[in-house]
Amino acid sequence: MPDNVSFFKNRTDLGQGSGGGQLLGPAGAARPAWVITLLASVLIFTTVVDVLGNSLVIISVFRNRKLRNAGNVFVVSLAFADLVVAFYPYPLVLYAIFHDGWSLGETQCKVSGFLMGLSVIGSIFNIAGIAVNRYCYICHSFSYHKLYSYRNTLLLVALIWALTAVATVPNFFVGSLQYDPRVYSCTFAQTVSASYTITVVVVHFFVPIAVVTFCYLRIWILVIQVRRKVKSEVRPRIKPSDLRNFVTMFVVFVLFAICWAPLNFIGLAVAIDPEAVAPRIPEWLFVVSYFMAYFNSCLNAVIYGLLNQNFRKEYKRIVMSVWKPRLFFQETSRGGTEAMKSKPSPGLNNNDQVKGDTA
Numbered sequence: 001m002p003d004n005v006s007f008f009k010n011r012t013d014l015g016q017g018s019g020g021g022q023l024l025g026p027a028g029a030a031r032p033a034w035v036i037t038l039l040a041s042v043l044i045f046t047t048v049v050d051v052l053g054n055s056l057v058i059i060s061v062f063r064n065r066k067l068r069n070a071g072n073v074f075v076v077s078l079a080f081a082d083l084v085v086a087f088y089p090y091p092l093v094l095y096a097i098f099h100d101g102w103s104l105g106e107t108q109c110k111v112s113g114f115l116m117g118l119s120v121i122g123s124i125f126n127i128a129g130i131a132v133n134r135y136c137y138i139c140h141s142f143s144y145h146k147l148y149s150y151r152n153t154l155l156l157v158a159l160i161w162a163l164t165a166v167a168t169v170p171n172f173f174v175g176s177l178q179y180d181p182r183v184y185s186c187t188f189a190q191t192v193s194a195s196y197t198i199t200v201v202v203v204h205f206f207v208p209i210a211v212v213t214f215c216y217l218r219i220w221i222l223v224i225q226v227r228r229k230v231k232s233e234v235r236p237r238i239k240p241s242d243l244r245n246f247v248t249m250f251v252v253f254v255l256f257a258i259c260w261a262p263l264n265f266i267g268l269a270v271a272i273d274p275e276a277v278a279p280r281i282p283e284w285l286f287v288v289s290y291f292m293a294y295f296n297s298c299l300n301a302v303i304y305g306l307l308n309q310n311f312r313k314e315y316k317r318i319v320m321s322v323w324k325p326r327l328f329f330q331e332t333s334r335g336g337t338e339a340m341k342s343k344p345s346p347g348l349n350n351n352d353q354v355k356g357d358t359a
Helices: 033-063 070-087 089-098 105-139 141-147 150-168 170-174 194-227 240-272 274-280 283-307 309-321 325-335
Strands: 177-180 185-188
Touching (some): 033 089, 033 283, 070 089, 105 170, 105 177, 105 194, 150 170, 194 240
């Protein structure tokens, strides 16, 4: 990190910024003001939706007993991971955008970069945890409740965050948390160490993606077998609500992969041959890939609301209770607190009429 990180300045053109027709201008050139406005607007929107949406997710799970189950413990954990960046790193990025550079000091820079890494790795590890949970529930339903008891579920979530911390801490020793003026962020520097960057991309992205892909492929195969009524010794049965729940989390995974893949592929390409590849990466592509990744943190709560009936109804109740606070506490007390312990059922239950373990 540069010694003058406390006063690291960007260069912003306050004029019209046509700049030869390039979106961000050539290397070292002033950045058009309209681009600054666009980036700030995207990040403000992302932060607001992130905070409101993921707060709704967490509150919904605690209020609604249909949502209070083992699978949704991972959903709450994922929502927490998304909230981490909204409460600290994103506001600092906005501060850097509005002040045309970083002036908050090296400590703030490293803390911001660490929390951003914690959020990203925590998100992909939680998505992997959700995929394994879905796989066990649908493909190994007889042993599901034993595997995902209340105690085991909490231990698995704790393990996810312990692994996340272990995976993030090495950045301090490698010196990879640096301010990047292209994205106004203190973040992971891809050019510090080629071997470390390759390790990060493989372990933190490709391995979890492979685990999730395996789990969801197995589920899709089972779904296709059921729909075609393949004969077997024990014919599997998948309830419509379980299928909808699986589709919801599959969409979460696909959008995460789409939003984060460009940045990871850029990092991998740069790490393989930094001197040849890094100068050839267009600045606009690098910036767009970063802000796509940032934007992902606000999507999950929206997906739940669009695809899951129980979350959608609970969102409405919570919003309505803003005008009637008494209703909020009445709904909470009515939900009870014992549901998770007594019914460690799968995540994102979507069918109000399902009884028993899937309620």
